[in-house]
Amino acid sequence: MxxxxxxxxxxxxxxxxxxxxxxxxxxxxxxxxxxxxxxxxxxxxxxxxxxxxxxxSGHGRHACVSLEVDDADSYYDEWRQRVEIDGPPENEPWGARTFNVIDPAGNTLFVMGPTRQDDAA
CATH class of the missing domain: 3.10.180.10 (2,3-Dihydroxybiphenyl 1,2-Dioxygenase, domain 1)
Incomplete structure (x- = not known):
């Protein structure tokens, strides 16, 4: 999904x-x-x-869209080959695995997927 x-x-x-x-x-x-x-x-x-x-605060120019995906790591692995990403996905204390992508205008794509047991990206 x-x-x-x-x-x-x-x-x-x-x-x-x-x-x-x-x-x-x-x-x-x-x-x-x-x-x-x-x-x-x-x-x-x-x-x-x-x-x-x-x-x-903290989302580019204060414009942000959250993308809910089945596997944040898959998106990270694909996108990091083509665009700059500050860091790999991390498990959040509120129950999601996330990473940010900032577009050329400064807007944030906040990618969220299910947490993983091994926190390695």
């Missing part, structure tokens, strides 16, 4: 959660926040998936 999940910036995670959940009828698929105002919020409604990131 391949899927693009937009990551949208927000100033306040709580305000975004209220808007998307209460206002638009999305369901929360995950939430990672220590203070309720900053962090990540995964949303789903039918086949629509979004991630809200507050304050969304």
């Amino acid at each position: 391949e899927r693009a999940i937009p990551i949208l910036p927000a100033d306040d995670l709580r305000t975004a959660r209220n808007f998307y959940v209460d206002g638009l009828g999305f369901a929360v698929t995950f939430e990672a926040s220590e203070d309720g105002t900053t962090g990540l919020l995964g949303l789903e409604r039918g086949t629509i998936r979004l991630t809200i990131d507050a304050p969304m």
Whole structure:
């Protein structure tokens, strides 16, 4: 399976959660926040998936798309032959294996796949 999940910036995670959940009828698929105002919020409604990131720093020019794939390492192995990639995939504490690709305009492709038991790329 391949899927693009937009990551949208927000100033306040709580305000975004209220808007998307209460206002638009999305369901929360995950939430990672220590203070309720900053962090990540995964949303789903039918086949629509979004991630809200507050304050969304560290992703190129603050434009980012998350690509959910079956095997992040396969994409890394293929793409590193043709484009510059800062580092190999890593298992994240929140349950995904990820790496970033920055396009020529500074936008980030954030590739996510299932974690691997051996963390070697």
